[in-house]
Amino acid sequence: MTKLFNFVLIDDSDLDIFINKKFLSLSGLASSIRSFTDAESALSYFRNNPKTETETIVLLDLQLTGMSGFDFLDAFWHFDEALRKNVRLFMLSSTGDDDDFKQAINHPGLEAVLSKPLDLEKLKSLLG
């Protein structure tokens, strides 16, 4: 029996949210999938929802309207530890720019950087 996760997608493209939801539901990794089209509402979701026993995996896009993916990381990093517990952050972006990847990898809150389209095998190995 594989381990299940709660997924949170943050992406301003409805199309990409649809695609990634589909990927995750086909992967057999997800016990729930939630999505937000902007970073602000994702932050308020995390602020208002206590941690769960199941690990939450955040797949965060870099280029968002309003707050960027990096802004989200900074804000989330300043949350109380209790809120951050059991939440693992991954970047999922279509950027082709190495500098964006470097900046993302150096962020202490981020576990790994993935490029679009979502590679399920890679995600599975990262989640362990």
Next chain:
Amino acid sequence: MTIKPKISILYLDDELHNLESFKAAYRKDYTIFTTDDPEEAEEILKREEIQIVIADQRMPQITGVEFFEKIRSHHSEPVRILITGYTDIKAAIDSINRGEVFRFIDKPWDHDYVKTAIENAYDIYRTRKELRERNLQLEKAYNELDKFIYSASHDLRAPLMSILGIAQLAKLDTPFTRENIDNYLNLIEQSVKKLDTFILNIIDYYKNSRSGTEINSVDFKQLVEDIKDSFHFIPGNAEVRYDIKIEQEGEFYSDPVKLRIILNNLLGNALKYQKKDVSEKFIKIDIKSTPRKCFILVEDNGIGIGENDLENIFKMFFRGTSQNSGSGIGLYVVNEAVHKLNGNIKVSSTQNNGTTFSIEIPSTPKND
């Protein structure tokens, strides 16, 4: 015939009769400020737009060269001319070699010689100024290009990666059913259209930034009709009521390509950013044109623009916080096009209530 701008000259000399005779000799040709006080001279430099500074070398408080050294850091633009009464040739040569002084004039001065010196100095002033302006323009263009490449490459890649994702999903999502395949093909279509819109925007940008404008008679009715027709297949178009009023009085000359870009973007936005669950969706187009000017108003009752976004909408690659975000190029191109036609554009908007753009463009006289 072009009117030459009057050259402004500041002349500092401790001998008042020199100041007086200089003024008497040149006041017809130039705007002249004179003083025997170095401090007042600095005040004048701060206050007035001076192009040429002339100073006497031998003054009791300060030498001319010392004065130039002092003002150089804050007032580098005026061209400096030194006047030497005695044979201070060494000081003069020194200062010229150090770049403090453009030229020196020895007393007693020769009227035509001084005039030539002033004209030459002004040429230098103008050339430097033009060079600075060109540099600023280049810097702006360079920064824009840099930003453009960064953002454009991302915007071109994002829909492609979506398509790649869809293709991989379609392979994973077995068994293949007609319905599944149709769904995936529809998604690919969506993504390709988004990419195409972006590329069309870039073409507009390119067309608009070419310096040449082609002036022709504009038929606003036809222009609006053509644009409206091109929206025929855009989803949601049928639900929008168009309220079109065009009053064209006589011929209006402008660049029809730029006008099309402006209207196409504004009407496209008005259509794209409608509220989803409203029964009375409308786009109002009000155009009044006379042989001298045209006024264009485009109003909608769509989602509107947030107060914080309003000041940024004309910036390149700025995207509003709305969900259905665009390329970030459309309104930038609109603004550039309006300014290239010597017009101005205003926007007012209330979030959730609608947006109004109003534009005023003067008719461009046709070159014979």
